[in-house]
Structures are given as structure tokens and as C-alpha cells.
Amino acid sequence: MYGAIATAGSALRLAAKLPLYRTFRRAGFPVLSPLAMSFVITDRCNSRCLTCNIGARYLDDPSVADGELSLDEYRRLFPRIGRPGWVTFSGGEPLLRPDFAAIVSELARVVRPQVINIPTNATLVERTLAAVARILDGLGRSQLVVNLSLDGVGAVHDRLRGFPGNFERVVAVFRGLRALGDPRLVVGVNSVLSRFNVQVSDALFDYVMDELAPDSYVLEVAQTRAEYHNLGQDLRGEREQLVRALDGFVRRTRRVSRHGVPRLVQAFREDYYAAARRGLRSPVTHRCYAGFATCTVLAHGEVWSNTARAESMGNVRDFELDFAALWRSPAARAVRERVVAAPCDCELSNASYSNRLMDFGSLPRLLWRYLRARQV
């Protein structure tokens, strides 16, 4: 009962803010802190995925991860970021940071967001289970979403991720997280669809839905971005194959009952998949709120409006870790002016949630998708 009241309260507070973000984008004021933030807390990664070169870059030259923001720096930074409702901690592989749980727990304590989202390659079984248990200890009422990457079944996944034995580890982490049995923990799976696995995507979807049955299952079409160090690569292959796979995925996931955060995510995702499907045919532009409602803080302190635009608003270290000062700086304002001036057709799923929330035309459609999703 308390949970329902708290969720309704958060939704109302959010609804009250939405017109202000529209004004912020149109007129430049009031300057509001972000609704959703991503922290790329490390450039370290132990995989050599075919769709992303972060791991290969680090494994070939580990010095790229020297000088990342420390736990102490995050302790000074978090009180200055406002109250984002959705916070993602990614990498690289975020669990490679020995202080990972301490960083997330610090944010949970100081910021108390509605949702903390952690994508992981699930290669570090014991470390992941111990870190999640520790985070849950100090989580309060936030929801913790842990999304395990899975791009194929068995040896297919291992080959795609360049990590022998990764598939078995994903299954072990999945089962271990489920065994924690904490209602605040959403155990999810995230798959990337590319020319390397589109032919076997049915087997992947069947395995995830029938064998694992995660609380949440989301799909991305492989993207080339500066963040992934894979610009210029051909990852997608034949368009019609991708569209068919995307349609099959939506049909399957729609049959499953969801509730709470996964149900909300599914409503946003269905809208996102519909746009991604259209985008496979020709670019779909949208009104972008990067730098207004969303941003990404990179491992060395740079703040990007988002990872598709890869435009720096400054480095928090140059502002003595006072994020609010950076957010109000002339450089941040200049980035925002460019966001408004240049139409965006990016396919960032997290950013798309905020963009849709701000688009009043999308709201009835989102509500319909949410209500239509069957509840357990």
C-alpha cells in the first residue's frame, strides 16, 4: 500500500515538472537539474564484443582507465546533482571497479532516486552477487534493476562477446540474483540485435523468455557511437531481417505479464521499438531533451548531453565537482542551444524515455501501452 502511494506521489511530482522542462528547453529557464543521469564509472572492460570496442580498447591499453573519478570524488559530486529519478551506472564493465558497490550505495543514500539501473556483462559471478547484496542493504525504497547482457545461447553468446564461458556465467549470475529474493530487485536481460545474431534471434528470445523468464527483457538494435569506439562499422546487416526479429521480439514480450517498474519500462520500450522499426527504414527525428532532462557523466569527469551527440558540457573536475555549477555554465548553455538547433534521430533508449515524457502527444499513447500490458 505504501509502495502504491509513494509511486503515485512520484508520478505526480514528475507530472508537475514536465511543463517546466518544456519551458527550460524553449526559453532557457528555469534551469532544472536532470531527470535521468548516466554515470559511466569506468572504461575498463574484460570482453571483446563484436558490437562494441570498449573492451578491446582497454585490453590493448589498460592505461585508458587511469585517473578515473574516485569514490571520494563521487562522494563530493552526488550531493550536487539534484534529484534524478532514474540513474544508470555503466561502463565498460562497472563491476570491474572494486568500489562499485560503495559508489552505488553512496548515490542511493544521498540522492534516493526511484530507479537505479545497472547493465553488466555478468562475467564476475561472485563479485556481482556480493555487490548487489551490499547495495540492497543500503538501498532504502529505490528499485534496483540489474540488466544482464545476453546476445545468444551457449557458444553463440561466448563468440559474440569474445569471452569463453560467459554464457554459463550469465546463467549463474541470473540464478544467484533471483535467489536473493528481494522485491526491490528487478532481474533483467538485455540483448543487442546485430548482423552477428539476427539469424539465431528466435532461439535467443525463446531461451530468455522460456528458460530464464526475467522480470524485464529489453532489446537494442546494435548502434555505432563514439562511446563504443565503433564508428564506421557495419553492425546491422540486412534491414528486413532486423525488422522481422524486432517484430518477433515485441510479439513475444507482449504476451508476458509485468508489474511495477518492468511494466512501465515495457510501455516506454514498445514505443521505442516502434520508432526503432521505422528508423531502420529512414531516420526518425524527435525533439531532444539531452542536456536538459538527461546527461551522462563519463569516467574521467566529462559531462556529455548524451552519448549519441558526444558533446561535452565541461568536466566536473574543472568545477571542483560542483555539478550544479557546470550545469549552469555558459558551455552547458551553448551545448543546449545546439541541441535545440539540430534535429536528432538518435536511438538511445534511455534518452528516449525522457523525450517521450516531454512530448505531450506521446503521453496518451504511453498510458494506453501501460494499461494494455497485462498485470500479474
Ligand code: SF4
Ligand atoms: S558491450 Fe559491454 S562488455 Fe562488451 S565490450 Fe562493450 S562495454 Fe565491454
